[in-house]
Amino acid sequence: MGTLIEEIFSRKAGRPVQAGEIVLLDVDYIMSHDNTTPLAIKAFREIGKPLHDKNRIVLHLDHAYPAPNVMAAENHRKIIDFVKEQELPHLFMQGVCHQVMLEEGFITPGAIVIGADSHSNTYGVMGAFGAGLGSTEIAVAWVTGKCWFKVPETIRIELRGRTQPGVYAKDVMIHIAGLLGMDGGTYRSVEFGGEYIESLPMHERIIFPNMSTEIGAKCGLIAADQVTIDYLENETPATGPFEIIQPVNPRYERIIELDVSALTPQVACHPDVDNVKPLEQVEGLEVHEVYIGTCTNARYEDLEIVANMLKGKRVNPLVRVIVTPASQRIHKKAMQNGLIEILMDAGCTVTGTGCGACIGRHGGILAPGERALTTMNRNFVGRMGSPLAEIYLASPATAAATALTGRITDPRGFLK
Amino acid sequence: MGKAWTFGENMNTDEIIPGRFNITIDPLELAKNVFCEVKPEYSKNIKPGDIIVGGQNFGCGSSREHAPIAIKGSQTKCIIAPSFARIFFRNAINIGLPILECPEAVAGIREGDEVDVDLSSGQIRNLTSGATFQARPLPDFVLKIAEAGGIVNFLKEHDIQELMA
Numbered sequence A: 001m002g003t004l005i006e007e008i009f010s011r012k013a014g015r016p017v018q019a020g021e022i023v024l025l026d027v028d029y030i031m032s033h034d035n036t037t038p039l040a041i042k043a044f045r046e047i048g049k050p051l052h053d054k055n056r057i058v059l060h061l062d063h064a065y066p067a068p069n070v071m072a073a074e075n076h077r078k079i080i081d082f083v084k085e086q087e088l089p090h091l092f093m094q095g096v097c098h099q100v101m102l103e104e105g106f107i108t109p110g111a112i113v114i115g116a117d118s119h120s121n122t123y124g125v126m127g128a129f130g131a132g133l134g135s136t137e138i139a140v141a142w143v144t145g146k147c148w149f150k151v152p153e154t155i156r157i158e159l160r161g162r163t164q165p166g167v168y169a170k171d172v173m174i175h176i177a178g179l180l181g182m183d184g185g186t187y188r189s190v191e192f193g194g195e196y197i198e199s200l201p202m203h204e205r206i207i208f209p210n211m212s213t214e215i216g217a218k219c220g221l222i223a224a225d226q227v228t229i230d231y232l233e234n235e236t237p238a239t240g241p242f243e244i245i246q247p248v249n250p251r252y253e254r255i256i257e258l259d260v261s262a263l264t265p266q267v268a269c270h271p272d273v274d275n276v277k278p279l280e281q282v283e284g285l286e287v288h289e290v291y292i293g294t295c296t297n298a299r300y301e302d303l304e305i306v307a308n309m310l311k312g313k314r315v316n317p318l319v320r321v322i323v324t325p326a327s328q329r330i331h332k333k334a335m336q337n338g339l340i341e342i343l344m345d346a347g348c349t350v351t352g353t354g355c356g357a358c359i360g361r362h363g364g365i366l367a368p369g370e371r372a373l374t375t376m377n378r379n380f381v382g383r384m385g386s387p388l389a390e391i392y393l394a395s396p397a398t399a400a401a402t403a404l405t406g407r408i409t410d411p412r413g414f415l416k
Numbered sequence B: 001m002g003k004a005w006t007f008g009e010n011m012n013t014d015e016i017i018p019g020r021f022n023i024t025i026d027p028l029e030l031a032k033n034v035f036c037e038v039k040p041e042y043s044k045n046i047k048p049g050d051i052i053v054g055g056q057n058f059g060c061g062s063s064r065e066h067a068p069i070a071i072k073g074s075q076t077k078c079i080i081a082p083s084f085a086r087i088f089f090r091n092a093i094n095i096g097l098p099i100l101e102c103p104e105a106v107a108g109i110r111e112g113d114e115v116d117v118d119l120s121s122g123q124i125r126n127l128t129s130g131a132t133f134q135a136r137p138l139p140d141f142v143l144k145i146a147e148a149g150g151i152v153n154f155l156k157e158h159d160i161q162e163l164m165a
Helices: A004-013 A037-047 A070-086 A097-103 A118-126 A135-144 A169-180 A195-199 A207-215 A226-235 A300-310 A328-336 A339-345 A396-405 B027-031 B041-045 B066-073 B086-095 B103-107 B140-148 B151-157
Strands: A022-026 A029-033 A057-060 A112-115 A129-132 A146-150 A154-160 A189-193 A219-221 A254-259 A266-268 A276-278 A289-292 A320-323 A371-374 A390-393 B002-006 B051-053 B079-081 B099-101 B114-118 B123-126 B132-134
Touching: A004 A022, A004 A129, A004 A154, A004 A189, A004 A219, A029 A037, A029 A097, A029 A135, A037 A070, A037 A135, A037 B151, A057 A097, A097 A112, A097 A118, A112 A118, A112 A135, A118 A129, A118 A207, A118 A219, A118 A226, A129 A219, A135 A146, A135 B086, A135 B151, A154 A169, A154 A195, A169 A207, A169 A254, A169 A266, A169 A276, A189 A195, A189 A207, A207 A219, A289 A300, A289 A396, A300 A328, A300 A339, A300 A396, A328 A339, A371 A396, B027 B066, B051 B114, B066 B086, B079 B103, B086 B099, B086 B140, B086 B151, B103 B132, B140 B151
Parallel strands: A029 A057, A029 A112, A112 A129, A154 A189, A154 A254, A189 A219, A289 A320, A289 A371, A371 A390, B002 B051, B051 B079, B079 B099
Antiparallel strands: A022 A146, A266 A276, A266 A390, B002 B114, B114 B123, B123 B132
């Protein structure tokens, strides 16, 4: 009996648990990447105890990969040496960690997966618990197989209606971030549901748990349904049976109801994710870079939207338009289906997969005074390089329209 | 006893330590650039025992442990804020950086005030104004980690199950 998070935690605890309790739970997988693993290795050495279960440890090189400098290369070396030393079975260099975790079937309904990355909330899209932690706790979980959690209160966001053409899950989630604010979900589980969520395909659903981080949420959850099961069976190596966990007579701290039918394209403006405006209020603002990438919006379907809008056209010649697919698998499929050629012919720079530009490492750094429109989830000051640059967040369609004109542009005039 | 350094609401991890400096995990090296964009004078003038007084949702943003490590490396005694972002809260406890939740103290302490903090009792005294404040008590298991000087030290001596005992 309880909210989705109470149901998930109760199964793991082997007894009914309620919001407010502290529980020590077994974790199914422990994720970390090249930015956070070196610190975890250091903590692991200090603890001085053996790994609990190497099969549960999943490592990625994606944040500064391929290495843009010697220190990043040293981090990669350190991680690969650790993998060899401990004979770890799961090391990936094939995309943004969260996308690869989904593609490789590590995330299944009811699983508890922690990651040394704040956007580990993404895993909530499968009806799993995903949350970000620091490197030291990752090392603790490597050694113990466990992690402590306070069972969070839940905010339920009930979404009705269907969006208009040109309006996407990203617009809806940016709108929600504006309503709740950057601390609107702090320490809370945010449960997304309702007929709108149920109508969405997986790549659109992902936006909500992924960006629940931006409102401070401990986790962002969507209950598994047939769409989830179909994704697992068709797109991943995960094997069932999968249990569909639903809230049962839940007691919510707060319920927010929203009808998305009348929503227009939204933009999260410099310098905060909750500085949200309808696109029309910032339309025409000049941009110097358009970046389509990250764990938020660089999936195959996102690239398809962009390619459909750019086909046979040229992007503004004075704007750097950079497309970074979220994984090699996505990159390959986009190549096989001709999307990459369309993007290149339109004047986009298509890069290898990774997180580099979104954390200001490489592959799209901004200069002082520049403004970027991106499909990222976070626009903190200095995030993409210079602290004197501005970052605006929007959907892939808005990014494509903006790439064509060099100014923030409503995508609805460009849809075929 | 130390001087108070005040910061605004939603102080995020990129503002605490920008991503480009996270190529090292050396606390003293990180401390050189802590708050470099929002308060560059902090890293130059902080003295051991000074305290940070933050706004609500302190430490929001990424999971980077570099943020609390950089602050710990700067030799600050503790952070007082009305609330902390959840990953930062866990990270600070795990690495042994004392943090206190106390909205009243945040409202009653100004930049440069002399402040005395008793970490074990949670009592905060503003010596400049004469006001005293009581921080919210931390849960027992959090105190166990804090008393061990962080989770790594705790695990050297104990089984993880003992946290809940």
